[in-house]
Amino acid sequence: MTEWIAFIVTKYNYWAYISLMMIGLFAMIAKKNLIKKIIGMGIFQTAIILFFISIGAKKGATLPILYHGHAHGDAAVRAAAYINPLPHVLMLTAIVVSVATLGVALSLAVKIFQRYDTLEEDQINLTKYPFRRNVPENKEE
Amino acid sequence: MKTAGVIIVFLFGGLLVYGTLDFPDWGDPDAPASRHVSPRYIEKSLEETSVPNMVTAVLADFRGFDTLFETVVIFSAGLSCFFLLRTKRKAPEARFYRHLPTGIVLRIEKGGRLPEGSVEFERIDSIWVPHDLIIRATCRLLIPFIQLFALYVIAHGHHSPGGGFQGGVIFGAAFILYAVTHDLRDGLHRLGEKITIVLCSLGVFIYAGVGALCLFLESNFLDYAALAPVLGVDPVTARSHGILFVEIGVGIAVMAVMFAIYTNLSSVGKQDEGL
Amino acid sequence: MIWQFDLIILSLVVICAVAAISVKDLLGAAILFGAYSFMMCLLWAVMGAVDVAFTEASVGAGVSTVLFVAAVFRTTRRTTD
Numbered sequence: 001m002t003e004w005i006a007f008i009v010t011k012y013n014y015w016a017y018i019s020l021m022m023i024g025l026f027a028m029i030a031k032k033n034l035i036k037k038i039i040g041m042g043i044f045q046t047a048i049i050l051f052f053i054s055i056g057a058k059k060g061a062t063l064p065i066l067y068h069g070h071a072h073g074d075a076a077v078r079a080a081a082y083i084n085p086l087p088h089v090l091m092l093t094a095i096v097v098s099v100a101t102l103g104v105a106l107s108l109a110v111k112i113f114q115r116y117d118t119l120e121e122d123q124i125n126l127t128k129y130p131f132r133r134n135v136p137e138n139k140e141e
Numbered sequence: 142m143k144t145a146g147v148i149i150v151f152l153f154g155g156l157l158v159y160g161t162l163d164f165p166d167w168g169d170p171d172a173p174a175s176r177h178v179s180p181r182y183i184e185k186s187l188e189e190t191s192v193p194n195m196v197t198a199v200l201a202d203f204r205g206f207d208t209l210f211e212t213v214v215i216f217s218a219g220l221s222c223f224f225l226l227r228t229k230r231k232a233p234e235a236r237f238y239r240h241l242p243t244g245i246v247l248r249i250e251k252g253g254r255l256p257e258g259s260v261e262f263e264r265i266d267s268i269w270v271p272h273d274l275i276i277r278a279t280c281r282l283l284i285p286f287i288q289l290f291a292l293y294v295i296a297h298g299h300h301s302p303g304g305g306f307q308g309g310v311i312f313g314a315a316f317i318l319y320a321v322t323h324d325l326r327d328g329l330h331r332l333g334e335k336i337t338i339v340l341c342s343l344g345v346f347i348y349a350g351v352g353a354l355c356l357f358l359e360s361n362f363l364d365y366a367a368l369a370p371v372l373g374v375d376p377v378t379a380r381s382h383g384i385l386f387v388e389i390g391v392g393i394a395v396m397a398v399m400f401a402i403y404t405n406l407s408s409v410g411k412q413d414e415g416l
Numbered sequence: 417m418i419w420q421f422d423l424i425i426l427s428l429v430v431i432c433a434v435a436a437i438s439v440k441d442l443l444g445a446a447i448l449f450g451a452y453s454f455m456m457c458l459l460w461a462v463m464g465a466v467d468v469a470f471t472e473a474s475v476g477a478g479v480s481t482v483l484f485v486a487a488v489f490r491t492t493r494r495t496t497d
Contacts, residue, residue: 020429022151035446059168085199110406310475407490
């Protein structure tokens with residue numbers, strides 16, 4: 001029993017990322033509003049980033065920045081004393097790319113609102129506003 | 142739909158929990174992620190690039206290709222926002238002018254306009270936003286310091302957290318703040334649409350150009366040590382300087398893309414009236 | 417690393433995420449998403465990923481909230497779910 005409690009307690013970061021990922025996926029599947037779907041996508045992305053950062057963490061290690069780097073001289077740098085910088089690098093670029101994709105997603109949502117006058121996906125009526133709506137009705141060929 | 146969603150989500154969560162059972166403990170120094178290539182980055186980054194911040198060294202030097210194409214992704218996202226939203230500018234139905242001494246608002250119809258450069262009249266948006274002197278004055282005071290901080294973040298990314306991405310976003314946020322507190326037209330007057338697009342491409346061009354310069358100096362693409370004879374320093378310092386050039390390119394591109402996305406989104410591509 | 421802090425911030429993150437997708441006002445959802453990003457940024461700063469925390473503070477909590485508010489301003493604020 002205590003083994004199980006220890007198992008749950010030592011991995012609480014992983015449980016948090018799993019629950020966030022489930023929340024994000026639920027919002028992307030079940031919510032009908034497009035902005036809500038985009039928020040769900042953002043939550044999913046940050047959950048993945050949290051997972052990567054949790055992988056890179058090390059107990060008893062410090063930030064991946066050398067203190068007084070140039071005064072350090074020739075003393076060897078021990079890998080165990082610093083947190084793994086590789087996941088940080090990958091996720092740093094992922095965050096900036098996520099805001100760029102967010103911009104594209106929001107422009108698509110705004111464009112949909114301009115054409116169909118709604119953001120709810122079940123109210124988007126494709127027959128009401130056909131694609132060639134600018135053609136005058138009396139001009140038939 | 143909702144029940145199907147809940148079932149899918151719980152199946153997904155169960156799979157993730159099943160996968161997590163095999164994971165190493167939290168903070169385990171011998172985890173697979175910390176064993177393969179990252180010890181080399183940690184131990185050699187100062188020696189080979191003379192950059193104390195390992196994240197910057199790995200970002201711009203050891204994994205320079207990755208960051209180059211991330212910058213290209215950001216650039217193309219900015220362009221796709223432009224192509225999705227930008228519409229041809231039509232003359233608005235009416236323009237609104239506010240008389241500054243009295244606060245009276247004039248409405249001029251059918252494309253008429255007051256002469257530009259009028260001291261007493263100021264053009265305002267059709268959606269009424271109260272004129273607030275305090276917000277404008279505070280932001281005028283604040284924006285230069287935000288921009289200075291952004292430049293510091295870019296330039297000091299070698300020694301402290303920061304770099305091209307963060308500095309570029311802060312610089313773009315300063316322009317966005319200007320466009321929010323004043324008009325969108327004022328913001329576009331400071332950083333016009335054409336200049337924004339030129340700056341987007343210039344940033345990517347600086348990054349790829351530094352890489353191509355290394356190629357012309359008979360070395361590999363993005364191997365900054367080849368810049369040493371041009372800069373007149375030893376190869377290790379040349380790598381540090383190469384990282385700085387690349388970060389400047391990233392900063393310019395990110396700054397321009399953030400402002401372009403904001404202006405297109407807040408004015409729905411008309412680029413005349415914003416938030 | 418202090419596990420009490422970590423636990424409090426993690427629970428706040430989950431609460432913010434649930435609130436952001438369940439609130440009926442889209443402007444409120446955008447602001448809650450900004451708060452969620454700030455909590456996430458705190459969490460990463462506690463975990464030692466200072467560069468990632470800095471990026472999240474400037475990008476996730478700053479610019480993306482502004483983009484959400486701009487999109488809500490240009491569309492509609494009400495939603496049924």
